[in-house]
Amino acid sequence: MEPIAPAVIAPQLEIKRYTGIMDWLTTVDHKKIGLMYFWFVVIMGLVGGAMAGAIRVQLATPGAVWEVVEAAHLNGTDVPFNLFSENRHLYNQMVTMHASIMIFFTIIPGFIAFMNYIVPIMIGARDMAFPKMNAFGFWLLIPAAILMLTSFFVQGGAAASGWTAYPPLSLQGMGTNPGQDMWVFGVHLAGVSSILAAINFIVTVTNLRAPGMTWSRLPLFAWATIFVSIIQLLATPVLAAAVTMVLMDRNFGTTFTIASQGGDPVLYQHIFWTYSHPAVYIMILPGFGAISHVFASFSRKRIFGYISMIYAIGAITLLGFMVWAHHMFSVGMPTILQAYFMYASLLIGVPTGIKVFNWLATMWGGSIRFTTSMKFACGFICLFVIGGFGGLILAMVPTDISLTDSYFVVGHFHMVLVGGSVMLLFSMTYYWWPKMSGHFLSEKAGSWVFWLMFLGVFVAFFAMHISGYAGMPRRVPVYYADFKFSNYLTTVGYFMTFIAALIFFVDLLVSYRRPKITVDDPWAINDIQQSLEWATSCPPPVYNFAVSPPIPVVEQIAHRGNNP
Secondary structure, eight states, X not given: OOOXXXXXXXXXXXXXXXXXXXXXXXXXXXXXXXXXXXXXXXXXXXXXXXXXXXXXXXXXXXXXXXXXXXXXXXXXXXXXXOTTTTOHHHHHHXXXXXXXXXXXXXXXXXXXXXXXXXXXXXXXXXSOSSHHHHHHHXXXXXXXXXXXXXXXXXXXXXXXXXXXXXXXXXGTTTTTOTHHHHHHHHXXXXXXXXXXXXXXXXXXXXXXXXXXXXXXXXXXXXXXXXXXHHHHHHHXXXXXXXXXXXXXXXXXXXXXXXXXXXXXXXXXXXXXXXXXXXXXXXXXXXXXXXXXXXXXXXXXXXXXXXXXXXXXXXHHHHHHTSOGGGGGGGGOOOHHHHHHHHHHHHHTHHHHHHHHHHXXXXXXXSOOOOOHHHHHHHHHHHHHHHHHXXXXXXXXXXXXXXXXXXXXXXXXXXXXXXXXXXXXHHHHHHHHHHHHHSSOXXXXXXXXXXXXXXXXXXXXHHHHHHHHHHTOBSSOSOBOGGGHHHHHHXXXXXXXXXXXXXXXXXXXXXXXXXXXXXXXXXXXXXHHHOOGGGGSOSSOOTTSOSSOOOSSHHHHHHHHTOOO
C-alpha cells in the first residue's frame, strides 16, 4: 500500500483591512453604506433646498410682480431688486435642478439609506445578498450628482426644461448646450444605481431571512422594501428609454420626439410617465412601511391590520402602473381613456385610505408617547391627507384640465412629497438614529424641528394651492399682483422649513458628542414589537448577530439577559 501523501495546506491569503477614510471608501458593510447614503442625502437635501430658496427669493421680491416691472419700464426707472432679472434662463435651470436633485438624490436615496441599514438587520441577515454591488450602487450616485451640478458651468448652463424634460424644450441647444446631455447621463447613472439596489433588496429579503421568519412574519418595512424594489426594477428602465430618445435626438440625428420630422413628443410623455408615476410610490411606500413600526412602537401595541396593510401596499404598487396618463389629460385623448384613467386614479385612494385608518386604529386605545418620531408620523398623516385630497381633485378630468400647469399642481406635488416623504424621512431618522449611530437626537431640538417643518410645509404649499386655484401658472419668474400675497406666504413657509432643516443638521452633528447608548432597545419597545433590529447592539457589530437569530425575537432578548 502506497503511503498517503501529506495534505497540502493552501497558504492563507492576507486580507488587507483599512482604517479611517479608506475603510469607508472600500467598505461593503451594508451599515456603513447606509450611513454614506444618509449623509449624501443630507448634503443633497441642503443643496436642493438652497435652490428652492433662490426660487422663493425671486418670487418674493418686488421685481417679480409684473405690474411693478411694467411701471418701471414706462417711467424709465430701474426695476426693483429681482434675483434673476438679468438671466431668466438661469431661473429655469434652477427650477429644473432643484426638482432633479430632490427627487433623484434626496428622496429616493433617502429611503434606500434606511432600507440598506435596517432591512438586513430586521430580517436577521448579516449583510445584503450582494455587498459589492451594494457599494457600487452607492458610488454611482457621486458622479451622477457631479454631472448634474457641474452642468451649471458649461456653455448654455444646466438643463432648463423642467425635471420632466419634455421635448421640444429639452431639444433646445442641440450641439451647443451640453447641460441637458449631462442631465440625461446623470439620470442614467442614478437609474442604474436604483436598479442594482432593487435587485439586491429582492434577493436579500427573499433568501436571507432568519430561520422561522416566514413571509407572514416579515416586518412591514421589509414588505414595503420588496414592493418598492419591484417598482424600481420594472419602471426605471422605462425612464432610461425616454431620456435616451431625447439624447439621441439631440446628438445623433434621430427624430423620435421631433414632430416636424415624423416624431411624436406625446410618445415621450407616455413613456416618461410610465416610470414617473410609479416613481411617486418609490418615494413614499418605504415610509409607509416604516411608520407602521413607529405608530406601533410608541402606541405600545402591535400594528393593526397587518395582512390588510400588506395587501394595501401591493394594491398601490399594481395600480401605480395603471394610471400614468392622468398627468396628460390636457394633451388630448379619447373620452373612454379619460374616464378609465380618472376612475383608476380615484381607486388608488382606497388602499391608501386603508393604511391611514389602520394607523389611526393602531393608535386608538394605545399608551401613546409623543416622541419626535411620533410627532412627525402624526404630522405626516395630516399633511399627506391634505395633499391626497388635492390629488383627488386633479384626478377629475374637467378640473385637471383647468388646473394643469398651474401652481395648484405644484402645491399638490409638494404637499405629498414634502408633507409626505420628507416628514416620513424625519420620523424614520428620529426613530432609527439611536440604532444607526449609537446616540440619541435631541428631543427638545426635535420639537422645534417638527413644529417649524410641519407649520412651514402647511403654510408654503397650501398657499401654492391658493395661487394655482386663482390662476397662477407654474415655472414663471414673474406674476401678476393678484398672486403677491400667496407667494409671500409660500416664501415665509419655505424659510420656516429651511430653519428646521438647519437645526436638524446641527443636531445630527452634535449627536455624536452625546453619551453612547449601552442597551439594545433604547426605546424600550421590543417586549411588544419583537423586531430583530432592537435585538442587537446600537450600532450593531459588523456581523449584526453573533448567532442566527431565532424567531420570535423576544426569546433572543431574554436569552441575552437584557429584556426591557
